[in-house]
Amino acid sequence: MKLSRSLIAVSAIAALSVGVLAGCSSSGSTSDGDAATPGAALTIAKPDGAITTESHNPFLGDSAASKYGYAKVIFEPLALVNPTGDLGTTPWLGESVEWNDDYTELTVVPRSGVKWSDGEDFTADDIVFTFDQFLSGKLTDAQGLNYEGATVDGDTVTLKFADSKFTAQARVLHTPIVPKHIWENIEDPNTDPLTEDGLAVGTGPYVLDSWTTESVTLSANADYWGGELAVPTLNYVSYGDNAALTTALASGEADWAQAFLPQIEDSYLSVDPDNQFLVSPTAGAGTLFMNLQTKPFNNPALREALAWTIDRDAYVDIAREGASEAVWNVTGLGTLLADEIIPEYQDENYSVDVDRAKEILTDAGYSWESDKLIDPDGEAVSFSITVPSGWSDWNTEQALIAEELDDALGIEVKVDQPDWGGWDASLQEGTFQATIHWLEDTGNVYGLYTSTMDPKWIVDDKASYNFGRFNEPAVTEALGTYANASSDEDRAAASEVMQKAFAENVPAIPLGAHPLLGEFNTRNYVGWPSEDDQYASADPTQPGIVQVLTELTAK
Numbered sequence: 001m002k003l004s005r006s007l008i009a010v011s012a013i014a015a016l017s018v019g020v021l022a023g024c025s026s027s028g029s030t031s032d033g034d035a036a037t038p039g040a041a042l043t044i045a046k047p048d049g050a051i052t053t054e055s056h057n058p059f060l061g062d063s064a065a066s067k068y069g070y071a072k073v074i075f076e077p078l079a080l081v082n083p084t085g086d087l088g089t090t091p092w093l094g095e096s097v098e099w100n101d102d103y104t105e106l107t108v109v110p111r112s113g114v115k116w117s118d119g120e121d122f123t124a125d126d127i128v129f130t131f132d133q134f135l136s137g138k139l140t141d142a143q144g145l146n147y148e149g150a151t152v153d154g155d156t157v158t159l160k161f162a163d164s165k166f167t168a169q170a171r172v173l174h175t176p177i178v179p180k181h182i183w184e185n186i187e188d189p190n191t192d193p194l195t196e197d198g199l200a201v202g203t204g205p206y207v208l209d210s211w212t213t214e215s216v217t218l219s220a221n222a223d224y225w226g227g228e229l230a231v232p233t234l235n236y237v238s239y240g241d242n243a244a245l246t247t248a249l250a251s252g253e254a255d256w257a258q259a260f261l262p263q264i265e266d267s268y269l270s271v272d273p274d275n276q277f278l279v280s281p282t283a284g285a286g287t288l289f290m291n292l293q294t295k296p297f298n299n300p301a302l303r304e305a306l307a308w309t310i311d312r313d314a315y316v317d318i319a320r321e322g323a324s325e326a327v328w329n330v331t332g333l334g335t336l337l338a339d340e341i342i343p344e345y346q347d348e349n350y351s352v353d354v355d356r357a358k359e360i361l362t363d364a365g366y367s368w369e370s371d372k373l374i375d376p377d378g379e380a381v382s383f384s385i386t387v388p389s390g391w392s393d394w395n396t397e398q399a400l401i402a403e404e405l406d407d408a409l410g411i412e413v414k415v416d417q418p419d420w421g422g423w424d425a426s427l428q429e430g431t432f433q434a435t436i437h438w439l440e441d442t443g444n445v446y447g448l449y450t451s452t453m454d455p456k457w458i459v460d461d462k463a464s465y466n467f468g469r470f471n472e473p474a475v476t477e478a479l480g481t482y483a484n485a486s487s488d489e490d491r492a493a494a495s496e497v498m499q500k501a502f503a504e505n506v507p508a509i510p511l512g513a514h515p516l517l518g519e520f521n522t523r524n525y526v527g528w529p530s531e532d533d534q535y536a537s538a539d540p541t542q543p544g545i546v547q548v549l550t551e552l553t554a555k
Contacts, residue, residue: 041233045254055193074202075176084280085534102486129180281513284441292468301364324512382412
């Protein structure tokens with residue numbers, strides 16, 4: 001399915017706009033047809049305000065390198081797991097990567113001929129050293145890899161883990177590999193910003209050139225193992241809000257971004273035929289979570305009735321302005337995982353069927369008084385749906401759901417839009433009634449079902465997923481089996497249990513695929529991912545940016 005190129009507008013993040021340095025923009029063609037500029041720089045932009053603190057450490061989530069994404073073109077992973085398209089794995093620093101049957105061991109053959117940007121050879125020792133930092137505690141295991149050690153046989157490395165990584169392959173494979181000869185002398189890699197000369201050394205296609213609070217410049221690595229790069233320079237800049245970013249992208253002052261843009265068709269795409277926008281669906285989904293522990297959602301009949309009433313196409317077309325794909329199947333699985341749906345449910349899809357919804361409610365003891373839905377206890381059905389203020393696509397969906405359920409079923413839905421902190425606390429503590437949230441994206445069916453039915457996410461009575469607190473022993477066992485199985489047959493059997501439980505219990509209602517977004521232009525370079533060839537997403541903050549940069553050629 002091809003997706004619309006337009007996207008819902010979002011409100012400005014801040015009033016301040018960071019000025020772009022002269023010379024940071026691509027000097028490419030303009031909309032009046034000037035020729036492309038050979039060797040033009042690409043300016044990669046975000047709407048996050050000034051780049052305030054210099055830090056190039058790829059393991060620090062709040063480092064400039066992580067926040068703005070340039071760590072990913074300096075420090076490379078063993079392989080790239082595509083979160084869209086075919087969901088495939090492309091070996092990268094590993095010439096080959098292969099899991100054992102139960103996904104507790106990863107065998108890697110390091111790519112030969114690779115050098116660190118300081119000229120030293122990349123070897124198997126660098127891979128082992130990187131992961132051993134988690135084992136020794138020198139690096140915090142923030143990804144929960146549970147690494148246990150490695151063995152080396154010639155040039156082959158086998159990494160061992162305490163549990164199956166089938167559902168967390170990307171976490172392992174996307175670990176940035178760092179040079180032993182430099183990092184073994186770093187006292188605390190959990191905090192070191194790598195700002196001293198000679199520390200920001202990687203195998204990636206670009207090397208750090210200059211850093212200021214207004215822009216970060218990287219130059220092509222002349223000795224890059226992947227060959228000569230078409231783009232000689234990358235400039236990373238940040239604007240104060242989406243409006244400023246939109247203007248920069250439309251004018252060609254910025255070339256590449258991942259952002260929600262206001263009225264993207266009019267403000268960006270129509271300005272220049274070279275301006276492009278790619279929506280890449282993932283296995284995750286924007287999902288309506290319901291608090292299953294309290295009224296009205298402790299009654300599965302009501303949840304099922306809502307599933308037959310809420311219009312997923314309206315979510316896609318209105319709330320997301322086309323930047324998604326509707327999820328209608330009763331298993332909650334979307335297009336990318338359609339082949340995983342068991343035969344029983346292949347053609348079992350919800351639709352907007354109010355008569356069916358009312359029949360389900362009537363059979364469960366509900367009734368209507370003055371067009372208001374009354375539950376079996378004689379109380380009017382109402383609830384609040386909470387989403388942070390300013391999340392305009394989901395704020396729009398709140399209003400749509402409120403209107404749909406009032407008109408169709410006589411349910412009063414109150415729209416609640418707190419700040420992020422209040423919203424997050426209500427989900428953790430279970431004080432919300434309904435909300436919209438994303439899923440843990442594992443690239444397979446496990447992501448949806450662990451996010452909505454797995455009690456492992458409830459720790460000290462606080463939830464980080466499974467906000468409805470679903471708990472069914474048979475499903476919990478199936479989730480564990482799927483995550484730790486040593487055969488496709490065992491995983492398929494566990495998946496069947498999970499799909500049936502989800503269809504029968506309706507613990508949550510997926511609305512539409514959660515996409516990765518990318519805005520870019522083709523004034524100077526071609527070879528970008530497209531709707532027909534999603535070899536990676538066009539989101540420059542994702543690990544696949546290195547693959548995109550090696551695919552680009554001068555126009």
